[in-house]
Amino acid sequence: MPKTTPTWLRHHPDAKASGTERRISFGADYNPEQWPREVWDEDIRLMQRANVDVVSIAIFSWARLQPAQDQWDFEWLDDVMDMLAEAGIGADLATATASPPAWLSTQHPEILPVTEDGTILSPGGRQHWRPTSPVFREHALTLVRTLAERYKNHPALVAWHVNNELGCHNLYDYSDDAAVAFRIWLRERYGTVEELNRAWSTDFWSQRYQAFEQILPPRRAASFPNPTQQLDFHRFSSDALKQHFIAERDVLRSITPDVPVTTNFMVVGETKGMNFADWADELDFVANDHYRLPIEHSRDELSFSAAVTSSLARGNPWFLMEHSTSAVNWQPINRPKRPGELERDSLAHVAHGADAVCYFQWRQSAGGAEKYHSAMVPHAGEDSRVYRNVVGLGQTLRQLDDVAGSHRKPAQVAVLMDWESWWASELDSHPSAELRYRPEVFAWWLALLDAGVRADVVQAHQDFSHYDVVLAPVLHMVPAELKERLESYVHSGGHLITTYFSGTVDQDDRVWLGGYPGALRELLGIRVEEFAPLLSDETVALDDGSTGRLWSEPIEILNDVHVLRKYASGDLAGQPAVTRRKAGAGTAAYVSTQLDAVGRVSLLADLLDGTDVVPEIPEPLRGRAEFVRRIGENGEFLFVINRSDDPLDLSAVAGRAMIGLDNSRRLAARGVAVLRVDTHSRGIPPTERT
Template sequence: MSNPRWLRRAGDPRLEYGADYNPEQWPREVWDDDVRAMREAGVTIVSLAIFSWARLETAEGEYDFGWLDDAIDLLHANGISVDLATATASPPPWLTTRHPEILPVDKQGNTIWPGGRQQWRPTSPIFRTYALRLVRAIAERYGNHPAVVAWHVSNELGCHNVYDYSDDAAAAFRTWLRARYASIDELNEAWGTAFWSQWYTDFEQILPPRQAATHPNPTQQLDFKRFSSDALKDYLIAEREILREITPDIPVTTNFMVMGETKGMDYADWAAEVDFVSNDHYRLPGAQTLDELSFSANLTGNIAGAKPWFLMEHSTSAVNWQPINLAKKPGELERDSLTHVAHGADAVCFFQWRQSRAGAEKYHSAMYPHAGTDSQLFRDVAGLGATLRDLAPLAGTPRTPARAAILFDWTSWWAVEQDSHPTEKLRYRQEALDWYTAFLDLGVRADVVPVGADLGGYDVVVAPILHVIPADLAGQLTAYVENGGHLVTTYASGIVDENDHIWLGGYPGALRDLLGLRIEEFGPLLEGDTAELDNGLTGTLWTDRIDVTGDDTAVLASYKTGDQAGRPAITRRPAGDGSAAYVSTRLGPDGLAPVLAELLANAGVTSELPEELRGKVELAIRGGTRFVINRTEEPVEITALGGPGRTLTARGVAVLRA
């Protein structure tokens, strides 16, 4: 479905604006004030009924739709569209009491009890029977309502139940393994079960990687991660198929969580299963918090295949679930929102509309805060609504691709952070984010693209910690370089194949010949240890004992101190019409910036920003519109970008139209 109903505004394009709306938390007389304030704020769409199963089905087969009928009619009468949830995110108490066997089980065998949310097994046949019956009832009742412009499957699938070790999961895992491997012998080969007497003679002997006396089989762990992502995707498809059967013209989505260390779901693999991609994003405190927001929005846009996507949730101000929950500073609400728009979002929504009086999220900020509409926060919310109305012509315009890209791979993320590795301190996403920050510091745009994306349009591709490289991916990267691309990769890359088996003959295995180097042993660093380079930089976390094997491999920097003193630390080898470079230690964003600058210069990639603005602002482009995002806490003069003199406020965003 290429043109979701929420985008079909012939002659009247708009960027949608809204929030999760939970009218069931409030008396009916409050609802009229809600819709009045929504119109004042510029709200155009709300997500409805997300956590309302217990209110919609009060006992098995006994439905109470009256309140939801009233809410949808009220919203429609006020010109507000509805992204209607299937309400299956959390089963009601009557269901978990009757069928406790739907509850997840952790790896130690403990039941995850009700009292929070998302207390269900993705593979439970019993849960699926009840949930899909509710989906059908909702679709049949509301599929023809003109307010309903999208279906919202469940909510944040896998947020709390991605890894279930129950007997249902064990049975489903075996079924998944039979589909992946043609025989038990093939599985034994893939899992390396000759080690530790793990040889299986029947699929029925296999369990999830539950708590064991020592580290479970690493390929079993990796396959269980693949299976767990697939199990949730299969559940998504099951709901989607009912919705498409009954309402083929209403698009289906579910809210991804491309953010922080949320890694259990392979969203690049899921994207084809929804009619449009949606994402939830919440910032974490830290030096790279704004860069992480941009990184996640960038990756979401590329998961969506450069099509318009929906920012389903973020926060107007503080959240409730961090150890210390800080309110946003002036300007951050609009800056955070417009950063997503800059990277392709055609909708900006929050959790939630009205801040709750009770429950676990009562201190989570909202569009309508506890202080009411006579508050600075609500005035900021209304101000953003006006800004989005002004940006309406941008709807449907794709992001303009960059000349550089960062390659992102969920399988490598899963595999490289498992136990029994050279170091447990390695963090895949952090290394990728450090490279992204280095690009931003240099003022160079870079796309964050999933493995499998077409790399042909990029002059430079950085593949940080690309740990898992099947033979076909190695071939793709080699062809990319030979055809004129410039590849940059790092420590812990190219080490294993898709079965988590070592590429023999010396590291970095699958990339050894392309890079023109060979490593016999890794050199992980103890906490607090460093390795000095002869270019003045300092490495942490990891080093490699590199031997140069290619006559044409250039050493760009060597180690001065530590066990690798005198050996290469950073190399580059020309190959075909391109080159392949290797960075063997963690340098952090400050250290990566000068290295990246040299590699970009070699590839002929330069910044589109004036020199005095590089590092101070982020530039993102959609069509003929440039978004200039202040990365600092100080005003920045941006007159050099053309047009009349202008000072960009601290935490501000300028939108420059062609």
């Protein structure tokens, strides 16, 4: 058992407690079964040198643990667990159900997933199993139960790691098992086939059903499948994987009630299939995998994803289960990280609430599909730049142990995120196939950052009433309950900013009639008769000199509405492009096009004027630095993240430096400084936050 209990474990009410010292945990996925026994002793030595205190093990070990249905081999794992315990390193023990062994898929090919066009996916990769297969479920839970019984009292065990990256490769299964489970799910959601027919608008194209048994998953069809059927299949597929997690979790809780259970989310880029906002409360602590993407603003995308993860964790510390020390193996061109980026990327996650920093993986594989994926110990061994940086980061994290257990300090502005709007807005047969939900949400979060404004991400079902400003881009799906909460928020003094293609449909993907933006029409005081999407190479000018692309709308003013921007070119020249209406004690603003970066920042300056929101980043640092604040029992901590490739002068930033600053208070290119801020506040308990 580790000498201390990590703070990410203490938030589980029944978690083991072996100490009181706070700690930012450090570690990796550990796959000793890939290596000869003599390498393991070196692994432990190098882990201790790097201050590693937790590793995730046995993630893809089912074939080693159970070579045949009636045969088990735990000797090697017993040795690894004992070695970890002796070294004071905790084991986040995986249930090993991520990829079934060859004997199982050979004996039971009916566990294999089926694509929308009927192709059966073969073994040979990973995650070759159906989430709704009763045969797979039975064998998986037998493995889980066997592992839990064997290691329930082992001193190395600190957490359970269910499966791995659920839904990464088997999210959408169109098999007969899925069809049966989908019908059960639909019956529970709608109760009667008549209600389903109403919700799905099945009188269109003669799709009306007389019985649930007639319904199939949205397999490849002659034309567009029913959009609400597609939406419900998104919901069902996310629920099916969530229910698999719950099934494994409940077995573990029945045997080891004092050991917390998690699984690793994938909050990164446009990974949208699993509704993590719906899953998060089922975990004892939130864990996430994040990898830098080869996109513009990739460093900022990391921070945005970390902010999303913090929202899922409801302010509690969370676990960064995987990221990379350097290059990955799955991008078209896999470039190594630049000097300083290993530490910068890790500390950016810590800034947003991570109390554990872990990598894939500990030792870089000599063979297999991920042999060119970087690790804490690379092919070059310990005499390498990467391992030296790993050791340095382990030392840095020890200097930040006072931060452990704190949470992100609430901001004045919230960016609203909604998984179901994400799904629904990107369905087919829409005004524009080029609309992408997450990049638009990220772009507004980035505009706030460039304007010097710190922002939280809040899920649509969470309470946003205490924020001064709520920014809700492409809030396409607005059920009646959310409509009422948004109206109450504004009338009570809040300031809402939303954009094109918002408020358009209800929870059944049925249009709010009477004109767009539908559910938000009266609150915004505007009406749009039809959308006017733009062609790929088409733009429109606005009267402030900014540019819009992707979308435009002819806005009709219904009542006392202030026009902030007008179109200056195209068919809509002279007509409103951005509006704002006073409603009760608050305001509601609407942006009818996809603004460029300069246009967003400029507009935000106008929209934030008259609110209580004050930029926190000094003007000389705006666009170059990110400020993130954590607050807890040990006070307040300001993380300053250098977004640029040049040093920054932080002499005007108050606080006592813990890491990152030299005597002249210069922050290195791609660096992170952490400052202890003098404050009498002891923080806000996470249970009182959304």
